[in-house]
Amino acid sequence: RKEVEQDPGPFNVPEGATVAFNCTYSNSASQSFFWYRQDCRKEPKLLMSVYSSGNEDGRFTAQLNRASQYISLLIRDSKLSDSATYLCVGGGYQKVTFGIGTKLQVIP
C-alpha cells in the first residue's frame, strides 16, 4: 500500500460547485499533514495544514481523522483559479511523503 494515496482525478467541476478530495495514509508514524497546491510546472505551495480539530481558511476546509488515517479537503464555491493539482502531504520525522495529487479543473 502506498504511504499516501489519492485519487488522481481529474475532477471537472462547474464554477461555484463544492468539491471534496480525500487522501489516505498508511504510515501511522506521520505526525503532520498538509494540503499543497501545485500549478503546472511550478513548485508545490502550501495551501493549509491539517489538524484533527479541522481547520478552515475561507472557502477551504481540511480535516484529519487519525483513527481512519484519512485526510480531506473541501473547496466551496469553486473558482476558475482553483484549477490545479492538490497534493496530500504527510510529514514524518525529517521526511515528507507526497501523494500523487488530485487534479481539479473548474469549468466556466
Place this chain on the structure above:
Amino acid sequence: EPEVTQTPSHQVTQMGQEVILRCVPISNHLYFYWYRQILGQKVEFLVSFYNNEISEKSEIFDDQFSVERPDGSNFTLKIRSTKLEDSAMYFCASSAFSTGGDGYTFGSGTRLTVV
C-alpha cells in the same frame, strides 16, 4: 514573505557530466530537503539534512548524489555522473521543524535536462 531560492532555473547537461544545483533556504529554518519530480509524476523525496548531516535519504539518493551546506546560507545537490533518467524538476525545501510544523517551503525548482 520569506522564500527559498534556487539556481539555476534550467540546466541542460550531457550524460555523464556532473551538475550542482543550488538552493538558499529560508534563513531561520533548520531542516533542508531535496525532492524531484519527473514530468507527469509525483513529487519524490530524495534527502533531508539537519545540523550539517544527512538525516534521511530515499532509495533514489544513491552514491551518485551528494548534498552539502558549504556556508551558512547555501545548500547544494550534486549529481556526479548524470543519466538520462535524472532529467526532472528538482525542488529544494526548508522547514523550521523536523515534522514540518507550519509547513515546508519550496523553491521554484531547477529543471534539469540530461541529453
